[in-house]
Amino acid sequence: MKISELSRRSGVSIPTIKYYLRDGLLPPGQATAANQADYGEEHLRRLRLIRTLVGVRRLPVGAVKEILGAITEEGDLHQIFGIVTDARPATQRQKQLARERREAGEETGGVKDARELVAEMGWEVHPGTAAVQSLGEVLDALSDMDSGIGWRSLLPYARLADHISELDVRQMEGASGVLELAERAVLVSVLLEPALLAMRRLAQEDKSARLFGGGPCEGEEEA
Template sequence: MRISELSRRSGVSIPTIKYYLRDGLLPPGRATAANQADYDDSHLRRLRLIRSLIGVRGLSVSATRDVLAAVDKQRENVHLLLGLVLGILPADRGGEPEGSTQADDTSAPAGADADADVSGLSEVAALTAEMGWKTSPHTPAAQVVAETLETLRALGVDYDWRSLLPYAELADRTAALDLDQLADASDPLQQAERAVLLTVLLEPALLALRRLAQEHHSAQRYGGG
């Protein structure tokens, strides 16, 4: 296909496509003349992934280049590829999870705060073990859960990892639904693009659904006009 068709099918403007070509995010097409080239479906899939990483995930061009470089090394491993595009695995290590632990990855300050942080991560480890989850030691989500538990306790709320188990079970079912929706995308780059779209764009809707359900159950339990 010509660059005009690539633009039309991808939704990315021709000047932007040319910028991605110059910057190395998109590989060159097959030259057909001095200033013309043909592009194929692999260019379309990669361009759609670039668009989702920059426009949906909000990555910079530089960060997107790093992710794509790591993706190129993991094209045959869909699990690691999804970890890269969703920010679960570090692009600067090529997506390789080996060689560190959650505690090693934590850059907490020394002293009581560091002790609290390690305690929180230990609780996350207990939670994931109880759920039977296999997760990367690099995932930022573990740090978020750890910090949330510590904040709740600092505010006087008696809350630990066991309190999160019912929510973890709901999250487990939600994640299975997420991955089910990738099944009809046969190409890894298509799966990666769809994973970014479903994860980033659906998160506000999932939170809104929780609020709607809370309103419903509040009205049922406590009455409401």
């Protein structure tokens, strides 16, 4: 396909596509003339992936370039999923810092509790997984508020998350090729997460109305 069709099918402007080509995010097409080239389905897949990582996940172009390079080199489904979902630190330096903090005993109580939860659930995760740090920060905040909510209180939520993750990973089945695998990982980690949060909010509103007798919202008519 010509660059104009690539732009139409991907939803990315031609100037932006040319920028990605110059910057190495997109490989060059097959030259057909001095200033013309043909592009294939792999270009389209890669461009859609870039658009999602930049436009939806709000990653800088440099980080997207690093992710795409790692995806191309890895080729292993589990590793690709980890790279795209940020299930492990993106750089060797980050891994080293996380390891040094653990060895020096500098982890906060929340992070240690997060690791307790992971162990209780029997989850196999990378020691430097960013999600452990994020969960630890939440647990630290809950402790600072004297909420009475500790890591054990989160186990019912963890079990629900475990079930959801089964559904997530099954979305990866049937994919072929490195870029299609990466696309599926982006679908699960970037696009479905807002849908899950929106459905949780809807369910919370429903339960609040049922439990606390809210009745119809202002401006709504009785059914």
